[in-house]
Amino acid sequence: MIATTASPTTRPDPRGPAATPAARSAARPPTWICPECRTRHSLATALAQLYVCPSCGLHSRIGAWERVRQLADPGSFAKWDGELAAADRLQFVDTRRYTDRLAEAQERQQLPDAILTGAARIGGHAVGLAAFDFGFLGGSLSAAVGERLARAIEHCAGARQPFVCVTSSGGARMQEGVFSLLQMAKSVAALHTLAEAHVPFLSVLTDPTMGGSIASFAALGDVIIAEPRATIGFTGARVITQVTYEELPPGFQTSEFHHARGLIDHVVERPALRSTLIQLLRVLAPAGAATGETAA
Amino acid sequence: MTGGRPRPAAAPDAAAAKAAWDHIEVSRHPDRPYALDLIERCLSDFTELHGDRQGGDDAAIVIGLARLGDRPVGVVANQKGRTLEERGRRNFGMAHPEGYRKAQRLFRLAGRLRLPVISFIDIPGAYPGVAAEERGQAWAIAQTIEAQLTLPTPYVAVVIGEGGSGGALATLLADAVLVLEHAFLTVASPETAAAILFRDAGRKQHAAAALCLEAENLVRWGIADEVVPEPPGGAHTDWDATAELLRPRLEAHLTRLVAAGADAAARRERYRRIDGLADAATRSAQA
Ligand SMILES: [Zn+2]
Numbered sequence: 341m342i343a344t345t346a347s348p349t350t351r352p353d354p355r356g357p358a359a360t361p362a363a364r365s366a367a368r369p370p371t372w373i374c375p376e377c378r379t380r381h382s383l384a385t386a387l388a389q390l391y392v393c394p395s396c397g398l399h400s401r402i403g404a405w406e407r408v409r410q411l412a413d414p415g416s417f418a419k420w421d422g423e424l425a426a427a428d429r430l431q432f433v434d435t436r437r438y439t440d441r442l443a444e445a446q447e448r449q450q451l452p453d454a455i456l457t458g459a460a461r462i463g464g465h466a467v468g469l470a471a472f473d474f475g476f477l478g479g480s481l482s483a484a485v486g487e488r489l490a491r492a493i494e495h496c497a498g499a500r501q502p503f504v505c506v507t508s509s510g511g512a513r514m515q516e517g518v519f520s521l522l523q524m525a526k527s528v529a530a531l532h533t534l535a536e537a538h539v540p541f542l543s544v545l546t547d548p549t550m551g552g553s554i555a556s557f558a559a560l561g562d563v564i565i566a567e568p569r570a571t572i573g574f575t576g577a578r579v580i581t582q583v584t585y586e587e588l589p590p591g592f593q594t595s596e597f598h599h600a601r602g603l604i605d606h607v608v609e610r611p612a613l614r615s616t617l618i619q620l621l622r623v624l625a626p627a628g629a630a631t632g633e634t635a636a
Numbered sequence: 637m638t639g640g641r642p643r644p645a646a647a648p649d650a651a652a653a654k655a656a657w658d659h660i661e662v663s664r665h666p667d668r669p670y671a672l673d674l675i676e677r678c679l680s681d682f683t684e685l686h687g688d689r690q691g692g693d694d695a696a697i698v699i700g701l702a703r704l705g706d707r708p709v710g711v712v713a714n715q716k717g718r719t720l721e722e723r724g725r726r727n728f729g730m731a732h733p734e735g736y737r738k739a740q741r742l743f744r745l746a747g748r749l750r751l752p753v754i755s756f757i758d759i760p761g762a763y764p765g766v767a768a769e770e771r772g773q774a775w776a777i778a779q780t781i782e783a784q785l786t787l788p789t790p791y792v793a794v795v796i797g798e799g800g801s802g803g804a805l806a807t808l809l810a811d812a813v814l815v816l817e818h819a820f821l822t823v824a825s826p827e828t829a830a831a832i833l834f835r836d837a838g839r840k841q842h843a844a845a846a847l848c849l850e851a852e853n854l855v856r857w858g859i860a861d862e863v864v865p866e867p868p869g870g871a872h873t874d875w876d877a878t879a880e881l882l883r884p885r886l887e888a889h890l891t892r893l894v895a896a897g898a899d900a901a902a903r904r905e906r907y908r909r910i911d912g913l914a915d916a917a918t919r920s921a922q923a
Contacts, residue, residue: 427913429857430848433648434833483912490908512801512823514832517847518859519912521823524802525809528781529904552823555762555802559778574774574802575764579828586766593769603772 374398390610399567399610401547403449404456404473407506411614412460412469419458421491426453426482430517438515441477449476453484454509457492462504463618465625468496470505474548480513481552486523489557490530493541497533502625504617506544507558511551524556531560540624542617545595545604546570559603563620565613566595566604648845656845660826662818663797667872669879670729671698671713671756674796677879678886679704679711679754688741692734695726696759697807699742704754705887707894710746712739712807713756716797729798730763736776736806743783752790752890755807761800761825777802784809785907786900790893792886794864795819795851796871809907811898812889813859815851816882817866821859822849859910861889 372386373379374393381394390410391400402410408417425446432438446452454476460469470492472479489505496503512520534541543561545554547570555574558564566572573593580586591597598604608616648656662668675682679702687693698715701708714731717723731739746753762773784791784807793810799821808821815821823829830836830843854860864885871878 522910525907529908554774555777559775580764583764
């Protein structure tokens with residue numbers, strides 16, 4: 341298992357609504373209900389299938405810790421930037437205080453903010469790994485998320501290790517206003533250090549990757565991979581329909597839609613994601629950086 | 637970064653909401669000077685260039701060559717329409733991917749010819765349309781952000797009206813950022829923000845107040861360098877006077893940046909340093 345200081349890595353995905361109550365029941369084995377087709381599966385099956393529904397193929401949203409469990413070599417992950425957490429620069433209050441929303445998300449997701457970053461090995465290749473957590477305020481871009489992202493990127497540039505970022509983000513965090521908007525610039529500024537060091541950036545887009553996230557760092561991967569049927573785009577389909585009354589083409593804003601238009605290199609099913617990354621890292625990882633290569 | 641929000645931590649009251657909204661109304665006044673009106677009055681010898689050289693010419697973004705005082709510059713601007721026909725042709729100032737690529741062309745051109753760049757921002761937001769998404773609007777914006785952060789020459793931006801979302805960011809990331817008195821920069825339009833935050837687009841005034849959209853806040857936070865005053869009542873009352881107030885500030889900042897040898901590395905550092913983190917959080921992270 342992966343060395344972590346927070347939640348156990350076998351912890352069910354927080355977005356699996358049935359998992360937690362079921363897990364508390366001693367009488368029955370814990371279950372997971374697919375949020376798409378509502379089929380009930382054993383939690384053991386869901387974990388073994390990487391939360392891809394055996395019935396309908398949905399690549400369900402998973403938390404950052406589960407993503408790390410799926411991609412990193414066992415025991416290889418060491419997280420960066422401790423407790424660096426969001427701040428309430430605007431002292432923002434909408435229907436609730438932003439600080440209350442933050443505290444609740446931190447408790448529920450066992451993360452300081454909506455991204456987890458750290459050093460990892462993938463198939464023996466040393467990388468910097470970032471995973472967004474959609475369950476944390478929609479994986480939105482706070483100043484702390486942008487700062488964590490930038491530091492992870494710069495660490496990779498300095499160590500000449502590839503940067504792998506798995507995005508699951510609704511885009512900007514409204515409660516941080518213009519500071520959130522400018523994280524787009526911050527992340528792209530940081531990415532330039534990778535370019536200068538000739539270090540590759542592998543961008544993995546998962547459901548959903550929207551708004552400011554796809555319009556900045558996530559779109560600038562040297563290689564861009566997406567999970568099947570992920571929703572990816574700048575403006576959400578509902579807003580487009582409300583504003584323009586336009587009819588949406590079939591498969592609008594899916595991974596496959598963008599792949600067909602030359603915007604994404606590959607659509608890769610979750611069970612093949614790790615081996616796909618390893619194949620790319622064999623080619624792209626700077627010479628000598630890969631040690632102790634293990635089987636995928 | 638110093639200072640925070642000047643108001644206490646509570647939902648904005650009606651008076652605060654009204655005050656914040658007054659700026660938005662002025663920035664959207666139908667007689668407000670648009671980019672070409674100010675380009676004509678602040679610059680000389682303006683020659684518009686057309687097309688992204690990749691198959692499109694998006695009229696929502698104007699690029700060209702001109703002089704600011706004695707200095708040759710490249711120009712990139714969001715352009716709204718004045719008449720019904722022009723509004724349609726310019727898509728209310730909201731670019732499609734061809735427009736962002738046209739901006740990239742200007743940044744490349746300016747880099748090659750060693751021209752400083754002046755940009756004028758006036759965009760309600762990125763365009764919420766099917767065609768923009770189909771042709772990779774998000775990728776186009778990301779690449780335009782990158783183009784600004786690698787531009788080797790000095791770069792001054794001025795927000796002249798609306799500065800909405802990622803669409804504004806595509807021509808904002810300069811070495812000096814000026815904001816007209818009633819202009820604003822926002823993560824989302826007040827209407828969109830209200831729909832998300834209050835589930836009620838009608839609470840746009842409260843959203844504007846909660847987002848602290850007043851131009852002076854951008855200076856306080858180190859995001860903008862200067863608020864440029866408008867004539868009494870707003871820029872729509874006197875376009876010439878607006879340009880007379882703006883031109884010397886553009887010249888002053890450009891002269892300063894040229895003398896300082898502003899370059900892409902310093903610009904990247906500026907945007908890398910945008911924090912938005914509370915001082916305590918930053919300190920503990922650096923400790
Ligand atoms: Zn299913």
